[in-house]
Amino acid sequence: xxxxxxxxxxxxxxxMVLIPMKEYKLLLEExxxxxxxxxxxxxxxxxxxxxxxxxxxxKKLKNELR
Numbered sequence: 219x220x221x222x223x224x225x226x227x228x229x230x231x232x233x234m235v236l237i238p239m240k241e242y243k244l245l246l247e248e249x250x251x252x253x254x255x256x257x258x259x260x261x262x263x264x265x266x267x268x269x270x271x272x273x274x275x276x277k278k279l280k281n282e283l284r
Contacts (some may be wrong), residue, residue: 237245263280267273 243252249252
């Protein structure tokens, strides 16, 4: 990845946080703002199960989480 540089001063008039681009992309991914193939597949499978009415009842889920 090529780093971008600027020869001009950038005025900062409010608090800022600087993070590496790699971490920024990871944050976007985790927040759901970017496409992730694995997540897309899981969501598609879940929607298909839902359409087929293959769901877990709330009562059963609640008891299994205890």
